Amino acid sequence: DGAIAHYCGVLERLAANPEALRQVAEDLVRAGQHRAALDLVHPLYDPLIHGPWTGLALLQACTECRELVTGRALLHALFIGHRHELRDHLQTSANRFLALIDAPETAESPAVIAPVELCVVPVECPVWWSFLRQPDWLRPVRPADAPLVAFAALASAGDDTARTWARSIPLALAETFSFRCSAEAIALMAVDVGGATPALADLAQPWTADEAFAFARQGERFADFVITGQVVEGGGRCQVTLTVYDAARRLTLGVLSRTGSSSAVGAMLRTLEAELAQTLHLPLGDDALGVYASPHPLAAADRLAALDCLMRLHLAEHGVIAGPRLLERCALIDACARLVEHGSATALDRLLLLAAIAADAASGSQMYREHHDLALTLVEEDDEPGSHFRRASPLMLWLFDQQRDFRVRRDELLAETGDPAYREWLARLGEEAAQIIVIGDDL
Incomplete structure (x- = not known):
């Protein structure tokens, strides 16, 4: 109590001094006085005046005290004004705070886990098209009788990278086929609607043949071909496996697979695209519009990450999942x-x-x-x-x-x-x- 009274006196005299505010915040947090840091320092804190490090200490205090509303506001202000200055320091603190948000609420009685209830949501490709105010001059036009190829979300085994690629590889393949062959292509994303808030589902097992054939009837059109599969990634290695179905004849046309370094995922996808086109008898040519270009193999991971997040923003914009x-x-x-x-x-x-x-x-x-x-x-x-x-x-x-x-x-x-x-x-x-x-x- 005496130390807190001392800091109250310091703040009364030096509240306008950014360095004094930072020192008080960091001292209180190091001493485990997280609530005192929020009560004494947060009302005085302005990110533009007092700098980022005081805010970082307050974010730690919010994490320890489970102050979600205050913490969200602090995190947003720090990202807006000081993200590049703080770099890894902010990322680490942000991850701890966001883990707190994502953690399930504890209760004396056992938590009721909602059953997984999957639905499949079609995503028209290219997924970035709608955000550009729907420019028809940037979208390939196909005849009404063009074959429809549906690329379903893949199963994944591994870390966050595997889960991201399991969603974005179908988007990337659908984009390639939309621009470079005579077919129409869509992606099918798996959404868990069994919980309180619908969310994208991470698939532990690939879709079965019967499920794949059922996907062919999604929406108003019957898909001629359905592509499913799995991504396994970890330890710097990855394997991408695609199973190709002829939905009209209910046949499995083949299983395509590539294994290699995770950094070579771009090169692996290029060879899979070519083999898949041969399997479907849909030759890949040049994009008549001149829009599409494969990413450089070293840039493929960034392209996949971008497609994944654009897809989630697209679904959020249409009210399917949270943003x-x-x-x-x-x-x-x-x-x-x-x-x-x-x-x-x-x-x-x-x-x-x-x-x-x-x-x-x-x-x-x-x-x-x-x-x-x-x-x-x-x-x-x-x-x-x-x-x-x-x-x-x-x-x-x-x-x-x-x-x-x-x-x-x-x-x-x-x-x-x-x-x-x-x-x-x-x-x-x-x-x-x-x-x-x-x-x-x-x-």
Whole structure:
């Protein structure tokens, strides 16, 4: 009590001194006085004035005291203002706090575990398309009688990487087949609807043949082919196995498998794509739109991580599951930023970054603004006529409030193209931007 009274006196005299506030917070936390740290220091703490380290000590106190509301607000403020400064320190503290949120509530009576009740939700590919305001000029058009290939979520064995790849490999394969062959392709995600809140399900075992044939009747169309399988990853090694079904004839066409270093997952997927195309008799050619490009093998893990998070944002936007947490949205934009900064970055990588920024903005977050300089540099550097990213760049300019540049770029692009689909998309974007500008002027 005497020590706490001493710190009260210090704060009365030196509350405006950032270093004094930090010292008091850290001393109290080290002494195990977590509640006192929150009661004395938190009411005085301003992240912009007192810096990140005091906030980090308070976040630790929130974890120990199970102060979820205060902790969430602190974590958000620290990520917004100090993520790059704190780096691994913040990640470690954030993981401890988020583990507290995710931990099941303890009770004297045994907890009732909700039974797993799976449903399969179709995800149209490419998954990033809707976040770009549904640009028809960036989406392949297939005849009504084109075969439909359904890529189901894979089972997984291993750590978080295995679970991420189990969801994102079907998305990546569906995207490849959508752009590069004469078929239509979708992904099928497994959602557990048995609990209080629907969530993506992690599959321990691959789907059976009967389940795969049942998937063929998802939605309004009958899938001609269904692809299931499993990802095993750990210790720097991974194995990807795909089982190929002809749903119309209820036949198993084959089992394809690749094993190798986890860092070679991109190369493994390329060879699996080629073998799968042969098995289905659907040759892979060049993308007629010029949109699709396979990631560099060293960038494949970031591409898969980005597709996984975009899919979760897509399902959250449609009310299927809860939205990704703050750290996961950060990871999405960071993965996309690494893709565009890679030496072999493609136009599709830049479109993915734009989709990630638009998705983050749509969720009400401001996290994407950390990448302001990178985003606008990409827009400025891409002056190639006909470039898909250049054609989509008005959306980037609008998201970052570059209204004058938005209007200039829009008028340039309208003068360059007579494509009705593109002009219609640009007109819709202009109407949306005009509404925002009018509201801003009124305020």
